[in-house]
Amino acid sequence: MAWPQYVPSLDGVHIGLRQSKKKLMPPAAIHSEIDSVNFGTDEMRTIFSDANYVRCMLDVEAALARAGAKAGIVPKRIARRITEAARPEKIDLARIVASTRTVGYPVLGLVNELRAAAGEDASSYIHLGATTQHILDTAERAQRC
Numbered sequence: 001m002a003w004p005q006y007v008p009s010l011d012g013v014h015i016g017l018r019q020s021k022k023k024l025m026p027p028a029a030i031h032s033e034i035d036s037v038n039f040g041t042d043e044m045r046t047i048f049s050d051a052n053y054v055r056c057m058l059d060v061e062a063a064l065a066r067a068g069a070k071a072g073i074v075p076k077r078i079a080r081r082i083t084e085a086a087r088p089e090k091i092d093l094a095r096i097v098a099s100t101r102t103v104g105y106p107v108l109g110l111v112n113e114l115r116a117a118a119g120e121d122a123s124s125y126i127h128l129g130a131t132t133q134h135i136l137d138t139a140e141r142a143q144r145c
Helices: 043-045 050-070 076-085 093-103 107-118 131-141
Strands: none
Touching: 043 076, 050 076, 050 093, 050 131, 076 107, 093 107, 107 131
16 A cells, blocks of 8 residues: 655645545644634745745746856856746746646646746756756745745
């Protein structure tokens, strides 16, 4: 028997075991609409929101493209296009949530959305040289700054 897999939330509601289709109790009070007022501030909830987390991951992907351009690995025009595409308003958060529910982490959905926004000729340069964990770890650190 396989152990159930934890699915992180991008919407603050659907947290739990992969095989469960039910809405389960959030893992922390900060994610609860009822209890969150007692455990933090509105500013803190904004900093640790799904929207800000996605923005931070996009910032990391854009910085990676610019660093690649500086190193001569990514064409400068492509790095500019990736940077322009790496904006939350150009990304469909619902698709990232759906992908996360399927694969168990948000980076694949984010990269696919960024590739669609940046265009086909830029897609092979997105996420170049990075691992999923690089993006997640760096975005989590940026979220706190």
